[in-house]
Amino acid sequence: MEDFYRGFAQRARDLAENADPFTKRRLLDLAHRYDLKSKPGAPGGRTLPPPRATPPTALFSGSGEA
Numbered sequence: 584m585e586d587f588y589r590g591f592a593q594r595a596r597d598l599a600e601n602a603d604p605f606t607k608r609r610l611l612d613l614a615h616r617y618d619l620k621s622k623p624g625a626p627g628g629r630t631l632p633p634p635r636a637t638p639p640t641a642l643f644s645g646s647g648e649a
Contacts, residue, residue, distance in 0.1 A: 585621045585623060587621075588617045588618070589617070591617045592614040592615075592617035592621065595610045595614035595617065596610070596611065598610050599611050599614070
């Protein structure tokens, strides 16, 4: 997944080279955000949620009546 975001960041930088000043600033900001996502464990990056303490089937093992 890191390579995916790094590739998008580079593509945004490439597009920014030929863009007007407003668009260039927006594209470089977008590239920066993609760079942050490409680093595992960094703020803004995606990480897997912690494992559940109780398996989901144990939560609903009753008779089904309230």
